[in-house]
Amino acid sequence: MQTDAYSLILEAIDSGVYRPGDRLVESELAERFGVSRTPVREALQRLETQSMLARDGRSLIVASLDHNQLAELYVVRAELEALAARLAARHATPEEVKVLGDMVTEDHAYLNDPEALSRANRRFHKQIHLASHNRYLVQQLDLVHRSMALLATTSLAAEGRGETALAEHQAIVDAIGAGDGEAAQAALRAHISKAFETRLKLDAGGVQAGARPRG
Known part of the structure; x- marks a missing residue:
């Protein structure tokens, strides 16, 4: 129990x-x-x-995360997610790549709903973790994403961020599907970097924010 x-x-x-x-x-x-x-x-x-x-x-x-904790979390997230993308490019099955591509297509339906888009975003990233076929990496990423729950808003609530995030997702899927580990790693690292930049602007009150949960 x-x-x-x-x-x-x-x-x-x-x-x-x-x-x-x-x-x-x-x-x-x-x-x-x-x-x-x-x-x-x-x-x-x-x-x-x-x-x-x-x-x-x-x-x-x-708990909540202060600025330093937030920065530390995104550094670790970027490195681990990039590794997952690189491994997914090497190990993902054609079926897994198709599921990722379908997710990107279907998630366009949530562009006007930051909360739903954030949930879809987590599913997408989780699928990349699983496609890495490395159980230890998946475990560590689960811990990182658990800490993401301590963020009060989603970066996907920023105006225009949802559309650009999905374009970034598509670039990641394309690289994984092509078996290009370096490109997949670079695309995912750039994606997390942009999310962090958007979050910093949200926290500074410089971007119009929406509702929960995180992304």
């Missing part, structure tokens, strides 16, 4: 039910998810150990 409570709370954070700064109360969580308080308590302790939650006096709140 600990794993169930943990997964439920983590999903609630990831989907924006609980946002950075929100307090998590053991009894309320147990009632909300229909579980006893013991597995909830254990799940909260686990999430605190993973820095998903932080202490605010005696309370536990959803």
